[in-house]
Each structure stands twice: as structure tokens, then as C-alpha cells.
Amino acid sequence: MLITIVSFLVVIAVIILAHELGHFITAKASRVKVEEFGLGYPPRLFGIKRGETLYSLNAIPIGGFTKMAGEEDPKIKRSLASKGRGIRLLVLSAGSLMNALLPLLLFSIAFMVPHNVVVGQVLVEEVAPNSPAAMVGIEPGDTLVSLNEKPVQNISNLQRYTYLNLGREVSLLIQHSDATTEEVQIIPRWKPPEGQGAMGVLVSMTNQTTIRQHEPFWRAIPQGIGECIETFVLFKNAILSLIIGATSMEIAGPVGIAQMTGEVAKAGISPLLEFAAFLS
Structure with missing residues (x-):
């Protein structure tokens, strides 16, 4: 408390x-x-x-x-x-x-502060029938390697890159169970059937490991700028999702925000800085 x-x-x-x-x-x-x-x-x-x-x-x-x-x-x-x-x-x-410039500073500092990141392989467990993933040949047992040439190192990466590109064709590099790789073009859906997700895959992480990351300021500042831009895109996509009925609105008052802040603070200074930037 x-x-x-x-x-x-x-x-x-x-x-x-x-x-x-x-x-x-x-x-x-x-x-x-x-x-x-x-x-x-x-x-x-x-x-x-x-x-x-x-x-x-x-x-x-x-x-x-x-x-x-x-x-x-x-x-x-x-x-x-x-x-x-x-x-x-x-x-x-x-x-x-x-308040518009503060996130740039906070995101940049968050990248410079040493923080733990869980990385591993993102493995496809299930593919929904007639989903975008099924239509391009993704199968259970495939590993999702990268999306638009950005490495998919954990499920959070996959979710973020997917929601940044709703309704747009993206390049997804996959590794099949026989170790062969294939690049497919897929369009994440704005309004998927309930429980399927934008691509129609259920994933899990394997070979998980925790690494300690931090960036020097000359790399942290450009990454902070990119994070700000991506946050605005995510805001825009969230609003559009509400308009078309793809998601429902959940409103958190001061008590709810305080509870979320406490949970984020337990994860460390870097996540708390990112959360503050998001609120700003």
C-alpha cells in the first residue's frame, strides 16, 4: 500500500x-x-x-x-x-x-536506466480457422522470429508490433518446426472474432531468459522519440477500435490509476518512468 x-x-x-x-x-x-x-x-x-x-x-x-x-x-x-x-x-x-514533451524525456531516461527484460522464442500453439494466420500457412509449432524486420523477442513485442499495424500488411518471418524459415505477408484485423486476436494465433514463450538492458544516451534519445511516436499511434488505434466497436471502453478513476501505478512500480524504475510518460 x-x-x-x-x-x-x-x-x-x-x-x-x-x-x-x-x-x-x-x-x-x-x-x-x-x-x-x-x-x-x-x-x-x-x-x-x-x-x-x-x-x-x-x-x-x-x-x-x-x-x-x-x-x-x-x-x-x-x-x-x-x-x-x-x-x-x-x-x-x-x-x-x-506535457507533450515530457514523455520524450521520460522514455529516454527509461531506456538509459538498467532494467530486466524477459526474452525467448514466441511459439505458435494454436491457429484459428480462417484467420489471417491460417490463410498464410502459419501452423502450430512455428516460431515467430520478426515482424517488419523487428525482432520478436517476447509476447509483448508481438502484441505491440501487431497493434501498431492494424489493417496494414506486414512482413512476418517465421521458423517452421523443421528449422526452415519463411517470410509471409499478413494483415492484422481491426475487428477479429472474440478470443482470436488480430492475427488469429495463440502463442507461448519458450527458452525464456532474463537479460539486463540499458542504452547510452545517444541511443536512448532516438529510441525515446520512436517510443513517443509509437505511443501516439497506439492511442489513435485504440480510439478507432472504440469507434468501430472492436473494443469496449474501460474507465479507471484516480484509485484505479493509483493501483496500476503501484503494480508498475513493483516492476522497477524503468517501467514506472514509461508508465508516467504514458499518463502524461
């Missing part, structure tokens, strides 16, 4: 802090007077004044604020309302922009 509460508050604080820093930095850069920069909502626990700004920590942790002078009164000196339309738009939208 303690891990769940602490990890949830830390994740929320990072996301809120990034958002409010966007407003704060652009306001300061535009010479708008910032009266208070607060993490959490009042009542105030304590505050420190530096220059013209009060930096406060408040009792209600779900939120934050950047209080600027004269947000609606242009007569106040150095007020937000006294600035031009472009400056006001920049300051007000900077929080959302920071």
Missing part, C-alpha cells in the same frame, strides 16, 4: 510539475509577473518567497497552479492580460506543450 501511494504521488507530481513549469518559464521569459507557483491545491502547507514569487507546497496533491498578475486585467503592471495575443497564447498553452 505504501509503495502504491508514494509511487502514485511521485508520478502525479512529476506530471503536474512539468505542466506548471511550462506556464512558469514562459511567463517569466515574457516578463509576466508570477505571484505564486504552487504544487498541490490549498490549504497551503508552507511557502518560500524568492524575489516576487511565492513557491508553495499545498495540502491537496492532485493539481498545481501558476498564479500570474492580472490574468484578466490589462491595467495591472506586467499582467498577463496586458501582453499581446501571441504571448498570452504561448503562456497558456505552454503547460500542454510541456
Whole structure:
């Protein structure tokens, strides 16, 4: 329970802090007077004044604020309302922009932090009749080696690459039980029959091993960018799946998100960073 509460508050604080820093930095850069920069909502626990700004920590942790002078009164000196339309738009939208950029940072750090990855061979156990897999000749006992030249090292890889390419033809390299390899073209379905999945295969992992991975920053940053792009694609595909009725909507409130955060935190810092990036 303690891990769940602490990890949830830390994740929320990072996301809120990034958002409010966007407003704060652009306001300061535009010479708008910032009266208070607060993490959490009042009542105030304590505050420190530096220059013209009060930096406060408040009792209600779900939120934050950047209080600027004269947000609606242009007569106040150095007020937000006294600035031009472009400056006001920049300051007000900077929080959302920071939340869009935060995942890039978090994903990159997640790749740099040493973390455990379970790898092995993804083996086909069953093939659904008349499914895309059946139509291209995939059979039980085949091993899925790569998808669009990306190695399939675990079931998570297969699921991710599949859902990134719903409705599009992909190249799937398979190894048959007699050790021969074959590359087939397959189109994962948007709306498969219940229990079949996009390709129509039931898989398991064999020869599992756990390896320790981390990347230097010059590789982690490009991978972080790629992860951000793929996350947006997954969001888009999830929304389209809801529209066409392929999946049902499951809504999690703050308690549900906190529980998920606690479960992810138990897996390590790297997965927690990825989860925070996803929430952002």
C-alpha cells in the first residue's frame, strides 16, 4: 500500500510539475509577473518567497497552479492580460506543450536506466480457422522470429508490433518446426472474432531468459522519440477500435490509476518512468 501511494504521488507530481513549469518559464521569459507557483491545491502547507514569487507546497496533491498578475486585467503592471495575443497564447498553452514533451524525456531516461527484460522464442500453439494466420500457412509449432524486420523477442513485442499495424500488411518471418524459415505477408484485423486476436494465433514463450538492458544516451534519445511516436499511434488505434466497436471502453478513476501505478512500480524504475510518460 505504501509503495502504491508514494509511487502514485511521485508520478502525479512529476506530471503536474512539468505542466506548471511550462506556464512558469514562459511567463517569466515574457516578463509576466508570477505571484505564486504552487504544487498541490490549498490549504497551503508552507511557502518560500524568492524575489516576487511565492513557491508553495499545498495540502491537496492532485493539481498545481501558476498564479500570474492580472490574468484578466490589462491595467495591472506586467499582467498577463496586458501582453499581446501571441504571448498570452504561448503562456497558456505552454503547460500542454510541456506535457507533450515530457514523455520524450521520460522514455529516454527509461531506456538509459538498467532494467530486466524477459526474452525467448514466441511459439505458435494454436491457429484459428480462417484467420489471417491460417490463410498464410502459419501452423502450430512455428516460431515467430520478426515482424517488419523487428525482432520478436517476447509476447509483448508481438502484441505491440501487431497493434501498431492494424489493417496494414506486414512482413512476418517465421521458423517452421523443421528449422526452415519463411517470410509471409499478413494483415492484422481491426475487428477479429472474440478470443482470436488480430492475427488469429495463440502463442507461448519458450527458452525464456532474463537479460539486463540499458542504452547510452545517444541511443536512448532516438529510441525515446520512436517510443513517443509509437505511443501516439497506439492511442489513435485504440480510439478507432472504440469507434468501430472492436473494443469496449474501460474507465479507471484516480484509485484505479493509483493501483496500476503501484503494480508498475513493483516492476522497477524503468517501467514506472514509461508508465508516467504514458499518463502524461
